[in-house]
Structure formats: C-alpha cells, structure tokens
Amino acid sequence: MALNSQELRLRCKNNESLLHVEVRAINIEKKITGGYKLGRNYNRQQNFIGTYGVARDITEKKKAEEIIRFQHNHDLLTGLPNRTLLNGHLNSLITHSNINNEKFALLFIDINRFKLINDTYGQSVGDEILQSFAKTLRQSTRDEDILARLGSDEFMLLMSDVISSDDAIAAAKNIISKTTTPFKHDGHDIHITLSIGIAVYPDHGETREELIKNSDIAVCNAKTKTRKRHCLYSNKLKNKNSNTVFVENLIRNSIKEERFVVFYQPQIDLNTGKVHAAEALVRIFADEETIILPGKFIDIAEETSLINDIGEIVLKKACEDIHEWNKRGLHIQISINMSAIQLAMDNFAEYVLETLNNYSVNPKEIELEITENTLVQNTKKTLSNIVKLTDAGINIAVDDFGTGYSSLSYLDHLPLNTLKLDKSFLQNITSENMQNTIIPAIINVSNGLQLDFIVEGVETQAQHKYLLQQGSCIGQGYYYSRPIEKDRLIEFIHQHGQKK
Ligand code: C2E
Numbered sequence: 217m218a219l220n221s222q223e224l225r226l227r228c229k230n231n232e233s234l235l236h237v238e239v240r241a242i243n244i245e246k247k248i249t250g251g252y253k254l255g256r257n258y259n260r261q262q263n264f265i266g267t268y269g270v271a272r273d274i275t276e277k278k279k280a281e282e283i284i285r286f287q288h289n290h291d292l293l294t295g296l297p298n299r300t301l302l303n304g305h306l307n308s309l310i311t312h313s314n315i316n317n318e319k320f321a322l323l324f325i326d327i328n329r330f331k332l333i334n335d336t337y338g339q340s341v342g343d344e345i346l347q348s349f350a351k352t353l354r355q356s357t358r359d360e361d362i363l364a365r366l367g368s369d370e371f372m373l374l375m376s377d378v379i380s381s382d383d384a385i386a387a388a389k390n391i392i393s394k395t396t397t398p399f400k401h402d403g404h405d406i407h408i409t410l411s412i413g414i415a416v417y418p419d420h421g422e423t424r425e426e427l428i429k430n431s432d433i434a435v436c437n438a439k440t441k442t443r444k445r446h447c448l449y450s451n452k453l454k455n456k457n458s459n460t461v462f463v464e465n466l467i468r469n470s471i472k473e474e475r476f477v478v479f480y481q482p483q484i485d486l487n488t489g490k491v492h493a494a495e496a497l498v499r500i501f502a503d504e505e506t507i508i509l510p511g512k513f514i515d516i517a518e519e520t521s522l523i524n525d526i527g528e529i530v531l532k533k534a535c536e537d538i539h540e541w542n543k544r545g546l547h548i549q550i551s552i553n554m555s556a557i558q559l560a561m562d563n564f565a566e567y568v569l570e571t572l573n574n575y576s577v578n579p580k581e582i583e584l585e586i587t588e589n590t591l592v593q594n595t596k597k598t599l600s601n602i603v604k605l606t607d608a609g610i611n612i613a614v615d616d617f618g619t620g621y622s623s624l625s626y627l628d629h630l631p632l633n634t635l636k637l638d639k640s641f642l643q644n645i646t647s648e649n650m651q652n653t654i655i656p657a658i659i660n661v662s663n664g665l666q667l668d669f670i671v672e673g674v675e676t677q678a679q680h681k682y683l684l685q686q687g688s689c690i691g692q693g694y695y696y697s698r699p700i701e702k703d704r705l706i707e708f709i710h711q712h713g714q715k716k
C-alpha cells in the first residue's frame with residue numbers, strides 16, 4: 217500500500233506568514249471488478265477516484281527544528297555563525313578556490329585583554345560589548361564575507377575571492393579603524409583594542425586546520441606589537457608562537473627562582489641638572505651574561521595575569537631599596553610602573569599601602585606610572601584604587617602620554633602629578649633649533665595643570681638642548697643614563713646631585 221507523504225508550504229492570504237503542512241494521503245482506485253482498492257498507481261487516471269488522507273499543521277514543529285538548527289550553527293549571544301558553520305563554509309571555500317584557482321583570506325580577530333573588561337564591569341556588560349562589537353564588525357565587512365564568533369572574545373572573518381594578501385591587510389586595517397570608538401557604559405568610555413591575524417589560502421595553508429592554526433599564530437604575533445595590531449602569517453612566525461609558551465615558562469620559572477631584578481633610570485631636572493627621581497624598570501636575570509628586558513615578557517605577563525606576581529615583586533624590591541637608602545640618609549622618589557590588570561584588582565590600593573608600611577616607606581617617596589590608555593578607561597575599580605592611593609599621598613604619573621586617545625578630559629578629573637611624554641615625540645627632533653609646535657604646546661598644558669613634565673627617550677645632545685630651551689622639563693633617557701643597578705644609581709646621584 218503506497219502511503220503518499222508530503223510537506224507543503226502554504227502562504228496565508230490575510231497575512232504573509234507561512235504555514236507548514238504535512239500531508240499523508242492514500243489514493244483510492246476503483247477496481248475493474250467493482251469495489252475500491254487503496255493507492256496503487258494513480259497515473260491510471262481512469263481508475264483514480266480520489267485521495268484519502270490527513271493534513272497536519274506542523275508549523276510549530278518546523279520552527280522548533282529551525283531554532284535547533286540555528287542554535288547548532290550559530291552563536292546565541294551575537295547571532296553570528298559559530299565554529300561549526302564556519303568549518304562548513306571553510307571546507308566549501310577550499311574546494312571552490314582550489315577548482316577556480318582563487319585565493320581567500322581568514323582573519324582571526326581577537327579583542328585584547330577582554331578578560332579585564334569582564335572582571336571590571338561584570339559579565340553582562342562584557343556580553344553587551346560583545347554584541348555591539350559584533351554589530352560594528354558586521355558593518356565594517358563586505359556582505360559576502362562570513363563573520364563568525366568562535367567563543368569568548370574571538371571572531372573569524374572569511375573573505376572569499378581576494379586577489380592578494382593586500383586585500384586582507386586593507387580589510388584588517390579598516391576593521392581596526394572602525395572599532396576605535398569607545399563603548400559607553402554608565403557614563404564611562406570603555407575602549408577596546410584588537411589584534412588581527414591573517415592567513416591566506418593557499419599560500420599559508422591548504423587545509424582548514426592549517427589555515428586556522430596559522431591565523432592563530434599570526435594573531436598571537438599581532439598581540440606582541442603595540443602599534444601595528446594586524447599581522448600576516450609567515451613561516452618565521454611559527455617559531456615565535458612556541459616563543460610565547462617559552463616566555464610564559466620563563467616568567468613562571470623566574471618567579472620561582474627569584475630571577476627578577478629592578479634597575480633604576482634617573483630622571484634629570486633640566487633647570488638644575490640634578491636628579492629629580494628615578495624609574496624602577498624590571499628585568500629578568502637569565503644567567504650571568506643575559507638580562508632579559510621587559511619588552512620580551514610584559515605583554516605575555518599581562519595576557520596570563522602573571523603581571524600581578526611581577527608587580528608584587530617589583531613593588532617589594534623597590535620598597536626594600538628605598539628602605540635601605542633611607543637608612544643611609546638618602547631620600548629619592550621612585551616611580552613604579554603599574555599595569556591596568558593590577559589597578560583593576562579589588563583592594564589593590566590597600567595592598568600597596570600595606571607593603572609600603574611593611575618597609576616603612578613614606579607614600580611621598582613613591583610615584584606610580586599608569587599609562588594613558590589605562591587612565592582613559594577610568595573604570596570604577598581603577599578610579600577607586602587611584603583615589604585611595606593619592607589620598608594616602610602617593611603621586612600618579614601619566615605614562616606614555618600622547619599615545620592614547622584624543623580626549624584629554626581625564627587630565628582634569630584625575631588627581632595626577634606628572635605627565636610623561638612618550639619617547640616617540642622626541643624621535644623627530646634632530647636639531648636643537650627645530651620648530652616643533654607639539655612639545656611646547658604640551659608643556660603649556662602641563663604647566664597650566666601644575667603637573668611635572670617628563671620627556672622620555674632623550675638620546676642625543678641635540679634633543680637635550682632642544683628641551684633645555686623649552687624650560688620646565690625633566691628629561692629621562694640614554695643621554696643621561698641607561699637604567700642601572702641600584703648601587704650605580706647611588707653613584708650617579710652622588711655625581712650629579714639631587715633635588716632638594
Ligand atoms: P616605559 O614605562 O615607557 O619605560 C621606559 C622604557 O624606555 C624603558 O624600557 C627604558 O629602558 C626605555 N628607555 C629609556 N631611555 C630611553 C632612550 O633614551 N631611548 C629609548 N629608545 N628607550 C629608552 P624597558 O626597561 O625595556 O621597559 C619597557 C616597558 O616595559 C616600560 O616602558 C614599561 O611599560 C614596561 N615595564 C618595565 N618595568 C615594568 C614593571 O615593573 N611593571 C610593569 N607593569 N611594566 C614595566
């Protein structure tokens with residue numbers, strides 16, 4: 217008996233909605249001998265007299281199936297395709313591009329330090345930011361590109377039919393430029409930065425796994441850069457990726473084996489030529505001959521939150537040194553770099569003050585350097601920590617001033633003492649007579665706000681003389697001294713004198 221089963225889609229007349237109907241029917245034929253029989257061959261029109269069956273509205277069932285299929289293939293927070301769907305698209309694109317001899321690009325887009333946003337503002341704000349970010353990403357990409365969310369703060373963009381890697385690099389730059397506007401939350405601006413790793417088929421991999429792995433290697437590399445936040449895969453990067461694991465192990469071992477040392481770089485008051493203060497800069501003493509500079513490990517320390525351990529070590533060592541100097545009648549202000557991760561911690565201010573107390577260090581002998589990017593984030597926890605610290609008498613310096621976002625309003629709101637102009641500003645000063653309008657203008661701002669003004673990266677006599685002409689500057693750089701060990705700092709201070 218042939219039971220004929222079909223699904224029909226019916227559009228309703230009054231509204232545009234679709235009805236899904238399942239029809240199970242049996243044809244009825246008239247026998248030549250008389251009587252009826254059920255559904256054999258309804259092509260024999262002369263015997264066919266009708267259909268007997270049941271029609272069932274399965275619209276809800278269909279919707280449920282569709283939702284399940286959607287959930288299986290999509291990320292529910294952003295509505296974007298998930299890894300499963302992306303894998304399917306990648307497989308088809310590999311086949312298509314192979315046949316047609318075309319290239320395509322895979323962009324691995326990662327939000328830097330997203331954990332910090334979640335930790336500071338809570339998961340629901342983090343989710344809102346991810347949704348809003350996904351929307352901005354979608355608007356910054358071509359309609360034919362496939363944008364997927366892999367999980368947490370990781371997204372992938374699949375760009376079909378690219379002529380060369382330049383197309384993918386241009387797309388990455390465009391995405392980075394379109395996502396610089398801060399997100400607003402509760403009166404705060406929340407800035408995010410991205411790292412993008414690019415792999416192009418077939419140049420950087422011929423299989424799905426290879427392409428994903430190589431875009432991941434490229435994004436890890438992009439994270440180690442401060443300015444250029446995108447990176448195209450190349451074979452050279454392969455070794456660097458294993459370098460990340462290597463550096464993480466190096467940090468962990470150096471903590472265990474107490475290999476961290478603190479060097480100090482003097483800051484010179486250019487009006488008097490005397491030492492104004494010194495900056496504590498951390499290093500790893502790998503062996504007798506090798507000192508590893510923070511450029512090699514700070515980013516990875518921040519990614520892994522190991523920066524908290526390093527921060528504790530540096531603060532303790534600096535306090536230990538200050539305590540020892542104080543006992544010898546020497547008082548010098550030491551500035552210590554603080555990472556955004558540390559400042560966002562609960563009870564961070566209490567921890568710092570307790571440490572100072574343990575070593576009998578007066579808060580006035582300490583200045584904390586906080587980068588401009590951290591300060592503009594201006595989160596509740598960071599702000600409350602800063603206020604507690606300044607209330608206790610600790611000075612705050614804005615580090616890398618001029619590299620952050622353009623809004624200067626934070627200068628007015630926060631209890632700051634010092635502006636440290638980023639070293640990039642001095643790089644193009646090649647003669648003492650250069651007519652550079654930016655540095656004097658910033659000096660005016662700094663004077664107006666009654667802040668100390670430090671220029672970093674003074675390397676040449678011409679730069680030194682240029683700054684001397686500007687007046688009211690403090691200089692820090694190789695021209696005066698490289699960062700040096702604590703005993704050599706004392707020698708330096710004896711040679712050059714110290715501010716009263
Ligand atoms: P930073 O805070 O901007 O520190 C100044 C960096 O510029 C230091 O690099 C210093 O050695 C270097 N420098 C000084 N004078 C000159 C110069 O004349 N020319 C040039 N080209 N560079 C100069 P260093 O010690 O390698 O530290 C790099 C960065 O690592 C620091 O940049 C800071 O962001 C971070 N860092 C260092 N120590 C710590 C620490 O204890 N905690 C944290 N969170 N970050 C640290």
Ligand code: CA
Nearest residue numbers: 495553585615
């Ligand atoms: Ca600094």
Ligand code: CA
Nearest residue numbers: 615616638672
């Ligand atoms: Ca700096």
